[in-house]
Amino acid sequence: MTGQAYNFAYLDEQTKRMIRRALLKALAIPGYQVPFASREMPMPYGWGTGGVQVTAACLTPDDRLKVIDQGADDTTNAVSIRRFFQRTAGVETTEATSEATVIQTRHRIPETPLTEGQILVYQVPIPEPLRFLEPRETETRKMHELEEYGLMHVKLYEDIARHGEIATSYAYPVRVGGRYVMDPSPIPKFDNPKLGGNPAIQLFGAGREARIYALPPYSDVVSLDFEDHPFTPSKTDHECDLCGAGDSYLDEVITDDRGARMFVCSDTDFCASRQAQGHRGRLAPQGDTP
Amino acid sequence: MTLMPNAITAAPLLSVRGLTRRYGARIGCADVSFDLYPGEVLGIVGESGSGKSTLLSCLAGLQPPDQGKILFDGTDVLTLPEAERRRLLRGDWAYVHQNPRDGLRMGVSAGGNVGERLMAVGARNYGAIRATATDWLGRVEIAADRIDDRPSAFSGGMQQRLQIARNLVTGPRLVFMDEPTGGLDVSVQARLLDLLRGLVRDLGLSVVIVTHDLAVVRLLADRLMVMKSGRVVETGLTDQVLDDPQHAYTQLLVSSVLQV
Amino acid sequence: MIEIRNLSKSFTLHNQGSAAIPVMADAHLEVAPGECVGLIGRSGAGKSTLMRMVYGNYLAQEGSIRVGDLDVVSAEPRQIIALRRAVLGHVSQFLRVVPRVPTLEVVAEPLLRLGVPADQARARAARLLTRLNIPERLWTLSPTTFSGGEQQRVNIARGFVHDYPALLLDEPTASLDARNREEVLRLIEEAKARGAAILGIFHDEAARDRVCDRLVDVTAFTPGLAA
Numbered sequence: 032m033t034g035q036a037y038n039f040a041y042l043d044e045q046t047k048r049m050i051r052r053a054l055l056k057a058l059a060i061p062g063y064q065v066p067f068a069s070r071e072m073p074m075p076y077g078w079g080t081g082g083v084q085v086t087a088a089c090l091t092p093d094d095r096l097k098v099i100d101q102g103a104d105d106t107t108n109a110v111s112i113r114r115f116f117q118r119t120a121g122v123e124t125t126e127a128t129s130e131a132t133v134i135q136t137r138h139r140i141p142e143t144p145l146t147e148g149q150i151l152v153y154q155v156p157i158p159e160p161l162r163f164l165e166p167r168e169t170e171t172r173k174m175h176e177l178e179e180y181g182l183m184h185v186k187l188y189e190d191i192a193r194h195g196e197i198a199t200s201y202a203y204p205v206r207v208g209g210r211y212v213m214d215p216s217p218i219p220k221f222d223n224p225k226l227g228g229n230p231a232i233q234l235f236g237a238g239r240e241a242r243i244y245a246l247p248p249y250s251d252v253v254s255l256d257f258e259d260h261p262f263t264p265s266k267t268d269h270e271c272d273l274c275g276a277g278d279s280y281l282d283e284v285i286t287d288d289r290g291a292r293m294f295v296c297s298d299t300d301f302c303a304s305r306q307a308q309g310h311r312g313r314l315a316p317q318g319d320t321p
Numbered sequence: 322m323t324l325m326p327n328a329i330t331a332a333p334l335l336s337v338r339g340l341t342r343r344y345g346a347r348i349g350c351a352d353v354s355f356d357l358y359p360g361e362v363l364g365i366v367g368e369s370g371s372g373k374s375t376l377l378s379c380l381a382g383l384q385p386p387d388q389g390k391i392l393f394d395g396t397d398v399l400t401l402p403e404a405e406r407r408r409l410l411r412g413d414w415a416y417v418h419q420n421p422r423d424g425l426r427m428g429v430s431a432g433g434n435v436g437e438r439l440m441a442v443g444a445r446n447y448g449a450i451r452a453t454a455t456d457w458l459g460r461v462e463i464a465a466d467r468i469d470d471r472p473s474a475f476s477g478g479m480q481q482r483l484q485i486a487r488n489l490v491t492g493p494r495l496v497f498m499d500e501p502t503g504g505l506d507v508s509v510q511a512r513l514l515d516l517l518r519g520l521v522r523d524l525g526l527s528v529v530i531v532t533h534d535l536a537v538v539r540l541l542a543d544r545l546m547v548m549k550s551g552r553v554v555e556t557g558l559t560d561q562v563l564d565d566p567q568h569a570y571t572q573l574l575v576s577s578v579l580q581v
Numbered sequence: 582m583i584e585i586r587n588l589s590k591s592f593t594l595h596n597q598g599s600a601a602i603p604v605m606a607d608a609h610l611e612v613a614p615g616e617c618v619g620l621i622g623r624s625g626a627g628k629s630t631l632m633r634m635v636y637g638n639y640l641a642q643e644g645s646i647r648v649g650d651l652d653v654v655s656a657e658p659r660q661i662i663a664l665r666r667a668v669l670g671h672v673s674q675f676l677r678v679v680p681r682v683p684t685l686e687v688v689a690e691p692l693l694r695l696g697v698p699a700d701q702a703r704a705r706a707a708r709l710l711t712r713l714n715i716p717e718r719l720w721t722l723s724p725t726t727f728s729g730g731e732q733q734r735v736n737i738a739r740g741f742v743h744d745y746p747a748l749l750l751d752e753p754t755a756s757l758d759a760r761n762r763e764e765v766l767r768l769i770e771e772a773k774a775r776g777a778a779i780l781g782i783f784h785d786e787a788a789r790d791r792v793c794d795r796l797v798d799v800t801a802f803t804p805g806l807a808a
Contacts, residue, residue, distance in 0.1 A: 185433050192433065257446060259446050
């Protein structure tokens with residue numbers, strides 16, 4: 032089967048235009064959840080249908096697309112979405128962060144700093160940060176409208192009361208431009224500092240919930256915290272066992288049945304690039320060829 | 322010596338004029354007017370369906386009246402933008418529900434319940450929030466070591482006291498109470514009444530309390546408003562209304578209960 | 582201090598055929614500061630009714646009751662509340678309190694309502710309870726569990742804890758033994774000496790003779806009984 036039967040990037044132009052309007056509105060009101068008419072996509076909800084629709088609406092034939100899942104270019108979800116756009120849009124793809132013009136991501140922000148002109152598209156399962164304590168959508172919308180965000184701190188208070196510290200380690204809530212409280216999608220809080228002041232455009236798509244929100248370049252993004260329990264972007268206290276990086280987000284990998292483990296960069300492109308430059312970690316394959 | 326304490330010269334905290342709420346052809350409450358002064362407790366009594374709960378929810382901004390005016394501290398509450406009205410509801414006003422489950426977050430610890438209003442008005446220091454919550458738990462006679470327990474682990478009386486602490490922590494000036502002792506055992510009621518009396522006195526709270534229990538208003542309310550079929554039929558000093566009722570309905574109401 | 586003019590009252594029982602029962606007509610009375618006036622008259626003549634009207638507990642149909650500079654008959658409820666708080670004390674025959682509140686708090690409460698600091702209020706309450714021979718071990722208990730005589734003395738302590746300029750006393754010495762009766766009479770004499778105007782009902786004739794400066798027979802104000 033070829034891609035000839037499809038319109039460019041799968042969605043019809045009317046739908047893409049509708050999504051672009053939502054994206055422009057979202058960029059104009061940073062952090063605000065814009066409803067959009069989410070379409071059925073040829074993949075199940077939870078597999079990035081929101082992100083895919085946003086990516087489809089952004090792609091041009093000249094774009095170079097990168098897709099990552101938990102930082103990796105080679106997981107099933109990333110591979111299938113990349114293939115989807117190769118087939119339906121015929122765009123170039125890449126695994127190199129710095130070469131991509133559009134990056135669709137699930138649960139990570141690439142380690143390599145993004146640049147102006149790049150678009151980062153997040154897949155979002157639950158766009159509403161207040162839902163944890165207030166399940167009524169009518170009420171949470173009202174709370175956003177009136178900037179009633181005390182409840183968000185109740186969640187953090189409960190964390191400290193129960194665990195002695197803010198135990199929320201991913202989907203850590205942020206306030207955008209001093210106005211809207213936003214769920215940054217389930218990225219590790221380690222990535223939160225990259226949300227603010229970022230030269231790239233950041234777009235968030237929630238397919239099942241039919242919401243789009245956005246951070247324009249260089250947005251002011253603050254992670255919520257208490258004066259006496261300030262936000263800390265923590266990570267595992269290790270270096271990457273493959274590339275030796277001490278400042279990247281690590282995955283823990285169990286390597287045998289006896290509980291042996293290694294820590295590796297979750298960002299596969301970052302890790303591979305470092306190894307190509309000759310960096311070596313504790314368990315890196317020896318030898319001079321990467 | 323001054324024979325009249327200076328409270329007499331103060332302006333009303335809450336001024337209600339001609340408040341009316343209809344449900345289609347049926348009257349919820351009609352043409353209710355009263356003034357509530359700082360530090361005063363007003364009891365609203367009447368049987369089920371008399372309109373007292375409708376009146377309370379209109380007063381507290383939980384439902385809009387069809388007609389009438391509500392002035393709080395000189396401000397017309399009904400024409401306030403919603404943001405400011407809601408700010409009132411979590412700052413200067415408080416609402417104590419009959420069922421504590423309606424007024425508490427059952428999935429949040431006791432400390433989080435008390436702290437929520439503080440955080441809603443901008444408190445951002447965990448230690449200070451926790452210290453205030455601990456202090457308030459003490460004031461409503463809940464042991465400090467229960468601060469991290471959820472209200473679902475509390476008895477009905479404790480839940481109600483927790484709801485009161487959660488409401489009073491931001492130092493409201495006006496408290497609405499809907500049958501606050503309603504679902505409680507008699508012995509628990511007494512303790513709660515004593516607690517409420519002390520808090521009202523020490524904090525100088527103004528209170529509008531709705532109840533069908535004349536014994537509760539006898540002990541708590543300075544003044545009474547008796548409602549029947551949505552209308553106020555009699556008002557006056559609490560003990561005067563109970564001991565020398567003027568309206569036929571009040572006489573019936575008073576004579577229908579055992580010694581209060 | 583207390584001045585009653587042309588006072589009339591009737592009860593209308595709406596649920597019993599709207600019968601209007603006149604209970605008082607054209608009552609006149611004055612009590613000066615430092616004076617104690619005793620109400621007399623047969624049972625049912627309206628002594629308690631008159632006391633209750635002065636306290637604002639019963640409404641009047643006509644006339645005026647001035648206590649200090651307030652006319653109780655036409656006053657707003659909140660003015661009466663303020664009057665009761667600071668000016669007009671009342672010792673009734675029955676103690677009505679929230680169950681489970683300790684005796685010391687019950688007695689101190691009128692002072693706490695006036696804004697007196699808690700330690701001072703409790704100290705004064707303690708002095709009165711001591712004078713009235715309520716053993717200290719009972720102070721932390723609720724008076725609802727006490728005997729009739731003990732409850733009566735708690736009630737008196739509560740009525741005398743603040744130096745009210747005007748006082749209403751309803752049978753203050755009933756059900757008291759000689760020692761406590763003497764203490765209560767002394768309290769009344771001290772109140773008079775500091776200038777309190779007192780209106781009272783005393784069935785105890787010896788007590789009445791000792792503290793009352795004048796007696797007023799309310800039968801004169803009772804419709805159908807007036808001579």
